[in-house]
Amino acid sequence: xxxxxxxxxxxxxxxxxxxxxxxxxxxxxxxxxxxxxxxxxxxxxxxxxxxxxxxxxxxxxxxxxxxxxxxxxxxxxxxxxxxxxxxxxxxxxxxxxxxxxxxxxxxxxxxxxxxxxxxxxxxxxxxxxxxxxxxxxxxxxxxxxxxxxxxxxxxxxxxxxxxxxxxxxxxxxxxxxxxxxxxxxxxxxxxxxxxxxxxxxxxxxxxxxxxxxxxxxxxxxxxxxxxxxxxxxxxxxxxxxxx
Amino acid sequence: xxxxxxxxxxxxxxxxxxxxxxxxxxxxxxxxxxxxxxxxxxxxxxxxxxxxxxxxxxxxxxxxxxxxxxxxxxxxxxxxxxxxxxxxxxxxxxxxxxxxxxxxxxxxxxxxxxxxxxxxxxxxxxxxxxxxxxxxxxxxxxxxxxxxxxxxxxxxxxxxxxxxxxxxxxxxxxxxxxxxxxxxxxxxxxxxxxxxxxxxxxxxxxxxxxxxxxxxxxxxxxxxxxxxxxxxxxxxxxxxxxxxxxxxxxxxxxxxxxxxxxxxxxxxxxxxxxxxxxxxxxxxxxxxxxxxxxxxxxxxxxxxxxxxxxxxxxxxxxxxxxxxxxxxxxxxxxxxxxxxxxxxxxxxxxxxxxxxxxxxxxxxxxxxxxxxxxxxxxxxxxxxxxxxxxxxxxxxxxxxxxxxxxxxxxxxxxxxxxxxxxxxxxxxxxxxxxxxxxxxxxxxxxxxxxxxxxxxxxxxxxxxxxxxxxxxxxxxxxxxxxxxxxxxxxxxxxxxxxxxxxxxxxxxxxxxxxxxxxxxxxxxxxxxxxxxxxxxxxxxxxxxxxxxxxxxxxxxxxxxxxxxxxxxxxxxxxxxxxxxxxxxxxxxxxxxxxxxxxxxxxxxxxxxxxxxxxxxxxxxxxxxxxxxxxxxxxxxxxxxxx
Numbered sequence: 001x002x003x004x005x006x007x008x009x010x011x012x013x014x015x016x017x018x019x020x021x022x023x024x025x026x027x028x029x030x031x032x033x034x035x036x037x038x039x040x041x042x043x044x045x046x047x048x049x050x051x052x053x054x055x056x057x058x059x060x061x062x063x064x065x066x067x068x069x070x071x072x073x074x075x076x077x078x079x080x081x082x083x084x085x086x087x088x089x090x091x092x093x094x095x096x097x098x099x100x101x102x103x104x105x106x107x108x109x110x111x112x113x114x115x116x117x118x119x120x121x122x123x124x125x126x127x128x129x130x131x132x133x134x135x136x137x138x139x140x141x142x143x144x145x146x147x148x149x150x151x152x153x154x155x156x157x158x159x160x161x162x163x164x165x166x167x168x169x170x171x172x173x174x175x176x177x178x179x180x181x182x183x184x185x186x187x188x189x190x191x192x193x194x195x196x197x198x199x200x201x202x203x204x205x206x207x208x209x210x211x212x213x214x215x216x217x218x219x220x221x222x223x224x225x226x227x228x229x230x231x232x233x234x235x236x237x238x239x240x241x242x243x
Numbered sequence: 244x245x246x247x248x249x250x251x252x253x254x255x256x257x258x259x260x261x262x263x264x265x266x267x268x269x270x271x272x273x274x275x276x277x278x279x280x281x282x283x284x285x286x287x288x289x290x291x292x293x294x295x296x297x298x299x300x301x302x303x304x305x306x307x308x309x310x311x312x313x314x315x316x317x318x319x320x321x322x323x324x325x326x327x328x329x330x331x332x333x334x335x336x337x338x339x340x341x342x343x344x345x346x347x348x349x350x351x352x353x354x355x356x357x358x359x360x361x362x363x364x365x366x367x368x369x370x371x372x373x374x375x376x377x378x379x380x381x382x383x384x385x386x387x388x389x390x391x392x393x394x395x396x397x398x399x400x401x402x403x404x405x406x407x408x409x410x411x412x413x414x415x416x417x418x419x420x421x422x423x424x425x426x427x428x429x430x431x432x433x434x435x436x437x438x439x440x441x442x443x444x445x446x447x448x449x450x451x452x453x454x455x456x457x458x459x460x461x462x463x464x465x466x467x468x469x470x471x472x473x474x475x476x477x478x479x480x481x482x483x484x485x486x487x488x489x490x491x492x493x494x495x496x497x498x499x500x501x502x503x504x505x506x507x508x509x510x511x512x513x514x515x516x517x518x519x520x521x522x523x524x525x526x527x528x529x530x531x532x533x534x535x536x537x538x539x540x541x542x543x544x545x546x547x548x549x550x551x552x553x554x555x556x557x558x559x560x561x562x563x564x565x566x567x568x569x570x571x572x573x574x575x576x577x578x579x580x581x582x583x584x585x586x587x588x589x590x591x592x593x594x595x596x597x598x599x600x601x602x603x604x605x606x607x608x609x610x611x612x613x614x615x616x617x618x619x620x621x622x623x624x625x626x627x628x629x630x631x632x633x634x635x636x637x638x639x640x641x642x643x644x645x646x647x648x649x650x651x652x653x654x655x656x657x658x659x660x661x662x663x664x665x666x667x668x669x670x671x672x673x674x675x676x677x678x679x680x681x682x683x684x685x686x687x688x689x690x691x692x693x694x695x696x697x698x699x700x701x702x703x704x705x706x707x708x709x710x711x712x713x714x715x716x717x718x719x720x721x722x723x724x725x726x727x728x729x730x731x732x733x734x735x736x737x738x739x740x741x742x743x744x745x746x747x748x749x750x751x752x753x754x755x756x757x758x759x760x761x762x763x764x765x766x767x768x769x770x771x772x773x774x775x776x777x778x779x780x781x782x783x784x785x786x787x788x789x790x791x792x793x794x795x796x797x798x799x800x801x802x803x804x805x806x807x808x809x810x811x812x813x814x815x816x817x818x819x820x821x822x823x824x825x826x827x828x829x830x831x832x833x834x835x836x837x838x839x840x841x842x843x844x845x846x847x848x849x850x851x852x853x854x855x856x857x858x859x860x861x862x863x864x865x866x867x868x869x870x871x872x873x874x875x876x877x878x879x880x881x882x883x884x885x
Binding site for chain 1: 608848
């Protein structure tokens with residue numbers, strides 16, 4: 001690892017209906033805490049976290065072993081191609097997470113926050129069927145506004161939040177969720193609880209990994225082409241890595 | 244009030260100084276429950292005589308931290324040396340000294356009683372008198388009589404002890420209650436309510452020749468406290484004056500002069516007057532006092548009927564709206580106790596749902612839950628006794644409100660919220676065009692005001708919408724504490740209230756001097772340009788609104804018509820959206836230096852958590868004054884605004 005290597009900045013967007021726990025998840029992940037006292041997000045909140053990613057585990061299956069959602073993450077055949085410039089062990093990056101407002105009225109804001117994203121997290125509340133049904137809506141909304149280069153391969157992650165509640169309150173079954181995730185293109189799915197800190201770190205690890213992958217993919221596509229006006233640092237091209 | 248000031252910077256001082264005085268006074272009352280200055284009593288008692296001269300200096304520095312430091316630096320010196328210092332300090336501080344000019348002698352004496360209160364624990368201090376210190380000053384070949392007149396001289400210590408022995412319950416005379424003074428229309432009478440001014444002066448003269456002056460040792464710490472003391476006295480005086488001015492306006496005749504009221508309210512409204520004044524400024528209550536009772540009963544009944552209707556079985560609940568409000572209510576001001584009480588949550592839910600149902604063009608939008616809280620909270624205070632008003636956030640209203648009272652607070656909050664939102668409804672309709680325009684206006688304003696910051700933000704790829712969206716959507720309520728928001732709204736409501744048919748021109752002219760005519764032109768221009776389109780500036784209300792003809796369910800679509808109507812008139816009208824952009828610009832500018840050192844991540848993180856937790860009213864008042872100044876300076880710029 002040469003000292004000259006710059007940090008990756010990975011931009012992540014969290015979407016989902018109002019009240020599903022987007023802010024709580026992000027706070028749990030970034031600050032390791034949970035509170036009942038978050039105000040409703042207006043526009044979007046911004047948080048960052050430094051992450052260290054083990055490159056060799058770009059295939060996330062191993063780190064995912066204790067994930068009770070039991071999903072496949074085999075869709076990373078494209079990832080191995082990009083390991084050449086990160087082959088020297090772990091890699092640090094900064095996650096810039098935009099936690100958006102859930103109310104529909106704020107969707108006109110989308111473009112200001114979605115652009116340049118490396119990964120999109122879709123959150124629903126396992127006690128709220130409507131929020132689950134809206135996962136697809138949110139995904140389409142994102143693809144519509146984010147202007148991503150290849151919508152088919154753009155990484156999403158689905159989080160079913162609030163699994164700490166009584167079984168009786170859950171209205172979205174794991175089965176339904178898995179079907180949906182599969183139907184949308186084998187999107188990684190995690191059942192989380194920001195309150196009880198279940199699966200949050202694991203989920204965000206996957207999110208970071210997907211984002212890094214996407215970031216490098218974009219990087220290769222636009223290599224030496226032009227400087228992106230968005231806040232992605234395109235500094236991992238071959239020229240900048242002489243180690 | 245006070246001296247005529249011409250330059251804009253002085254104007255700012257004038258604006259920023261006095262209002263804050265009142266509320267911090269109120270705060271100190273509420274915190275101590277006794278004397279606002281009692282905790283400082285020791286410091287004062289040990290230092291009064293030693294530093295007569297410095298005491299004057301501290302007077303002049305009442306509004307300025309720098310001067311304060313200067314005087315403190317000098318406080319270690321003693322005797323004649325310090326005279327020159329004092330003179331220097333006096334010269335230095337004079338230009339920034341804001342509101343002392345209108346202190347009458349009566350006020351001085353009421354302040355002496357306060358001092359008195361501070362010296363509860365001291366009996367053995369040698370005294371000096373006003374006269375004596377006056378002589379001291381004349382030694383220095385300066386005309387200090389003006390100083391004595393202008394700045395309240397501490398009275399003799401003997402008087403304090405005398406007085407205290409006669410009046411054991413000193414708290415009584417502090418009576419924070421503006422209600423006390425309400426009975427008097429002339430504001431020079433007010434000291435009778437609080438103190439006995441005549442006894443104070445006679446005591447002073449009795450003590451004129453008493454004792455020799457000794458100089459107790461003064462620590463820097465104590466000296467600092469003394470300065471605080473002096474400042475608090477002045478603030479108190481200024482607040483009393485303001486309270487009386489409000490009393491005068493509100494009680495002088497059957498028709499309340501809204502222009503006067505606006506002018507005065509711009510600088511802050513005393514807590515006791517706020518519920519009524521807000522209702523007047525926003526146009527919920529008419530200027531004609533005789534109609535108040537009838538109208539308010541009618542509006543409250545209308546609200547009650549409406550509520551009954553939408554919660555009757557005939558009404559199909561709008562589930563998505565209801566659900567959205569339901570999940571937002573517990574998230575409304577979650578750190579304030581008041582908003583956790585079930586009774587309050589129930590009321591807010593009703594108000595917001597009713598509003599949403601009546602305004603289908605926008606419906607409920609997150610952030611409106613924030614905007615209702617200042618009204619609710621302020622209207623609650625009218626049901627609290629004077630000494631508890633400041634604690635409104637800690638007391639469950641169920642303990643002091645009847646069901647009927649609750650309905651009244653709800654109704655008043657609802658109607659005022661409606662009035663308020665009418666002026667900014669473009670912020671909440673589909674696509675939120677009002678906010679988008681404001682954000683882009685903020686951007687162009689920033690470019691003009693602070694090109695360096697603007698360039699830096701651009702360089703770091705910061706988009707204004709990324710941080711300013713919330714500023715517009717919640718009117719900065721998320722960025723500053725609630726008591727600061729409330730103070731801010733005093734100005735907002737008086738800056739933009741609808742009194743066009745009662746002399747809006749007068750009020751603009753009176754407060755703004757020569758600038759107003761230009762601004763009027765500008766606004767006309769603006770309205771003409773926007774003729775026929777929906778504009779964020781289209782906040783004019785129909786003349787009817789002032790006398791408060793009951794509003795109807797189509798309020799939300801009136802905007803366009805009002806704009807058209809207004810374009811033909813000659814009245815100046817500042818829209819809330821417009822002024823708010825200037826306030827946001829001032830807010831952004833406040834952090835300019837810090838932001839210039841930050842990268843994208845730092846900037847966004849900072850602007851999402853702006854460090855305002857310790858802001859006092861002075862901070863927001865500086866901001867408002869700056870905003871006002873820029874609004875005047877950049878008026879031409881705004882005529883090009885969308």
